[in-house]
Amino acid sequence: MVTESSASFLGLDLSTQQLKAVIVNENLEILHEETVIFETHLPEYRTNGGVRVNKANPHEITAPTIMWIKALDLLMDKLIIASVDFSKIAAISGTAQQHGSVYWQNGAEKTLGNLDSSNFLHTQLATSFSVSDSPTWMDSTTKIECRCFEEAVGGPENLARITGSRAYERFTGPQIARISTHRPETFKNSERISLVSSFLASLFLGRIAPIDYSDASGMNLMDLRTKKWHPQLLKLCGPDIEKKLGDPVPSCSCLGTISPYFVERYGFNEKCKVIACSGDNPSSLIGMGIKDDWLAVSLGTSDTLLIWLSEPKTVLNGHILCNPLDPNAYMAILCFKNGSLAREKIRNRYADKSWDEFNELLESTPRGNFGYLGLHFDVEEILIAASGEFRYNKEGKKLSKFSSSEIEIRAAIEGQFLLRRLFAEEIGFKIGKGTKILATGGASCNKSILQVLSDVFGCPVYTQDNVNSALIGAAKQALIGFNKERGENNRADYLTPKLVCEPYKNSEDMYGPMVQKLVQIVKNIENESKQI
Template identity: 75%
Template sequence: MAKDGQPCFLGLDLSTQQLKAVVVNDELETLHEETVNFDTELPEYRTNGGVNIQKMNPGQATARTVMWVKALDLLMDKLIVASVDFSKIVAISGTAQQHGSVYWQNGAQETLGNLDPSNFLHAQLATSFSIPDSPTWMDSTTKSECQAFEEAVGGPEKLAMITGSRVYERFTGPQIAKISQQNPGAYRNTERISLVSSFLASLFLGRIAPIDYSDASGMNLMDLRTKKWHPDLLKLCGPNAAQKLGDPVPSCSCLGMISSYFVERYGFDKECKVVAFSGDNPSSLIGMGIRNDWLGVSLGTSDTLFLWLTEPKPVLNGHILCNPLDSNAYMAMLCFKNGSLARERIRNKYAEKSWDKFNELLESTPRGNFGYIGLYFDDLEILPPALGEKRYNKECQLLSKFSSREIEIRAAVEGQFLLRRLYSERIGFKIGEGTKILATGGASSNKSLLQVLSDTFGSPVYTQKNLNSAMIGAAYQAILGYTREKKETVSLPEPLTPKLVCEPYRDSEEIYGPMVQNLKNIVTRDFE
């Protein structure tokens, strides 16, 4: 498993569809990986994609909480079969889907502290949840509660300034408010409320774990700057909400030693540390290696940007979270719904359904495309909220069509990346000398696309080999929390080794700086 005397670390990832584990050494090299898929390996819970969609209540998407506990039982058995030596694991941390919530029944804390090591967890915790079906991030049944949250602080802009995001139906604050209003009996019987990440940490800790700053900042409840629950928003969640939530704690902080249950049942060292678990997006920031001056760009069905910020500027359709690596910094997420599918439609229409032809046409057109910009929103976009096709010349005048397919293709690609740059700058990221881009996702294999990304942002673009960034981030959290607790001054491993793919041309800013300004004027005039 590992060299004698070499410490090992366990990272877990409770995502929507599966529970995964990775064991790494102190150089972040993977030693073991195991996965439990909810749909196929726990069929008794009848999930589809890891959730139960309630037909009688459109928009409600839940998962049976005890299913996640049983998945951990299965996962631990798989690690045993893989001959993992648990006694060498010195710290554990984890990550989980953001915005889901777990409701512990009165007395659950005592149950967690007195588990029988001869019995499975799921058998002992089956009745420990006042709400047996946990709301997940896919749930969208809190419309009226969302309205109340915005009204409580003076509107969506004020809420974004306080919590980092305008209110969203999937966020945990409105979910708690709904339960307290619609199911007051269950709410009264709730001893504590966890996020999915802190729930998973609780199983290892043997007591209900606190929520970390980063995951707490995705709830529409915590003041980003004070790191405390906002009193006006907390009131909407029901009586004693502060006690039920507990105080949030710094990310990557050590919560304590592992539960005696895991020591006696699996042979963990009793000194093994449990480091605060976090949400999947903060953990992805860690696992991707995003640091100050880095921008993570995931090019998939949707394009998602991860940013490290020192002075955030919250916007209505972006998300600001507490930075999991630095309590004085922040991270931002920007999501653009029209990503790869929109690019593929343009390819199919103008490049004979061939990426080779698409790239050939893209590269045959000069950078800047004579000032032409195309915006193609096949689905209702998030940033900006727009639908349909728009074509503009360098005077920002609307056109009915472009003169050639080459111009059409470059206009579409540059339009997408200029839009990503515009909103990155709006939210506080400073584009300039020293900034670097890490590109991931399916489209990151297309060097022609990455060259346009590099030019429009004026930054070199790197890629990395495919890995589960959230799970690797969780393992890194365990290493970081362990070294901080021991007050060791060590050289921590880098989560990744990025490979330089392309660099911007020297005149890129001369070309694209004015185009960003033109796009800003267009967005303000036509979409806001």
Template identity: 60%
Template sequence: MRLTKMGSNASPTYLGLDLSTQQLKAVVVDDDLKILHEASVQFDTDLPEFRTHGGVTASKDNSHTVTAPTMMWVKSVDMILDRLTLAGVDYSSITAISGTAQQHGSVYWQTGAELTLRNLKSSDFLHQQLGSNFSISNSPVWMDSSTSKQCAKLEEAVGGPQKLAEITGSRAYERFTGSQICKIAENKPDAYNNTERISLVSSFLCSLFLGKIAPIDYADGSGMNLMNIHTKQWDSTLLEACGPNLHEKLGDPVPSKTNLGNISPYFVERYGFKSDCKIIAFTGDNPASLIGMRLHEGWLALSLGTSDTLFLWLKEPHVVIDGHILCNPVDAESFMGLLCFKNGSLTRERIRNDCAEKSWEIFNQLLDSTPRGNFGNFGLYFDTQEIIPFLKGDFRFNRAGDRIGKFSSLEVEVRALIEGQIVAKRAYAEDIGFHSGQDTKIIATGGASANKSILQVVADVFNAPVYLQEAANSAMLGAAYQAKHGLSDENDYEKITSVLTPPQLVCEPYPDAPEIYDPMVDRYRTIVNKLLQGGL
């Protein structure tokens, strides 16, 4: 029984899904990529029977083990489609579907699961039919940090963390899927052996709509510590280190905009989707965010939030042990860089509270009243242990390069904080292979992107114009854009997204910015090297 009526002359629409840690979201956009409908399912409140907190379950006997009930995700698909139906979505107009999901999580399909997927009965919910089709009922997720032993094993297999990063784009991380699979193969060999296929959360969600086990896409697959990011194939040495017959369980990865074929008959019969509605490969949330933020070659996106994150479009990436190189979801010949900095908005708020009476207006007045370059004063502030550089504490330096305990004025302290944070980001962006050029644009997002005084420092340090773009739900919207992009044989991503409102120019660098900040980047590198060696 169909729950919607078939529309005969409906304009094409596209469905994007986002299975994040705490919720499943969906958006339907029209041919101009304008939002028509949205819906969401909150795991904790809408599916209380699974007893998750923040969408996950932490092990009582080992706080480092964090999982999510796989069936909770299945049931959320049933719920969100019903909510879209109530919202009036015409499923018969949806031409293509794509999706995204939290990276690094993994799903273990029991032997025989694909046969079940191919023969779903439209009269029943998905969760009523798939309950016995997972060999591991609780999926490891990105918050898990219980695989230190397996990480060491992967690095040792190829000759150390540097070599692993050269092959896979990252050194071994406990949350990454390779070490998680290795742990299950070692600790639950029966369940592992009874696993027909292993999916990432993204390809698992895709499989439900495709009606068979979907392949892992290049971009999400490059966040597993298993794929050679240059050949786009699984590395045989790493597969062997993880578990037996792993290639067979993973299948071959595919380009991120691959058209995988028609939607499962289940959704045609139950909801009224067109039988030729296409399923485009689903990807991870960070690659989908790159799509949603509409980055192009030579651009970077800077998210200024609790943690600050740099997304970079790279042609020739360099290996950085504490950064991540992923395959680019838009252009298979390019890469994306990902750099995370723990000390973001909370550190800025601390200095604001100390120096500016808890007022951003006063903070900005202090920042703007101090000349660029800050009279040669320089500061680094790390409230919590930073990832890059691996430091904690406040470090202040005067013009002569001496480390000091206190600056002479509040305005010097404020500018030292902001310049130090942004100079660090430029240094590590360059380390990972980014080069500012004539066509470079910076897309600013996150809470602090509303602060033009801070963005002016960003423009000057990078010597590039800064733009603002509506980036709420960028991963979900990126999935919807990818649904349309995947229907095209050409690599016309820019043309497809050109119908959207262009980014808004906020500020441009001053002409003399390189004279001030190029030497400051060099000075930063010198200071950090000495700090890491204990010399300051």
């Protein structure tokens, strides 16, 4: 019997390139971590970065479903070698790359429920999938299906209002429709269809797990407000699709107890709970622990903003998902392609590839940069259909270059964060007293950059020691679900962010007008791009 004082919680993260596990105690203190890297540890599947690209059609990007299962077998062996006591694990949950899909062969659920604990999972489930290579979030073969989805409900804006996003090629709904149309026999032989997150939960549950609300809202299939599959969109996905998908369930809900296979093979307690798994973005929100007065900013290859919303917005260039922590709330995702790589390019060009020199030049210029503003889109931006470099003076006049390296650097960094603030405010985030930013990702260790972020948004900026928010979020899902099942409230202070910097007092006077100026600049850039 697992006692409260000895209970631990297992979180898993099935991402594009690897499968990770973390074991934590009830205070979310990390007890153990392990990782299986697909390309390194499972070379027999010949993936590159965890995926396969179809040479005949480079837009088709998949991953071997059985590779993910073999990775779990390897991961469990690593945990055994590390002397993990599985009997103390009170609950399990997980997170996974969003938008990928898994197609279970007819009879697969019966196989899942009758596994032989003396054999590996991957040998017993080798023939359990009607589609051997799962479509991933990187796949972009569904342009025709996306058009059909938007037309079925009266256009992209209506689809965004209903499902939280306009049609995206990587989303699961159009992908299911494509398989149904192009491979009707395969579709017919598919007993159930999972997202990668619910597939992961299924392995531990011993039966096909339902999809949680948050991950379901990234499919272009579920009505955000009713939390049910939308009838008109379902019709595009093929016969018996409701049965193949099952009904979505609330995030962090308990799905049942762990499969006898894991009890017998690894010594899990038979009462260990399996909690609904979710996508990486919802789990990141859980892992960061943000609430409605927080803005999460991930400063990575792409910069991603996660925003807590009290009601859904209709956006054409972002995503609205169901909030995994509150069934009555929502979350917005804004992604900017030109993140750290754009910052590094500026550093290389104007600071001799040195972050120390970059920071020194950044700090040597005054906040507001004399009104100079720079926008650098090395690749076509997502929220602005434009690429190239754009420079402006305080009157909004376009320039070809600035007069010094330090002005170039500050103009670029301020330009990035002004653009992020502009779109965050448009989607519903309210800048004001009491709002805070939690920064994560590679650039969150650069205090000079974080100070600009703080000044532009007029908010204090915090960081956390553990930057793997999705994995920690998975472990926290297990803990939340376990406590809910026992009728206990969850504490709000599992993770304690550390204050890094605060905005200068007159920051809003400086940057508020610059955001307003940026509105017209963005319109001008978009109009110029349309004419090219």
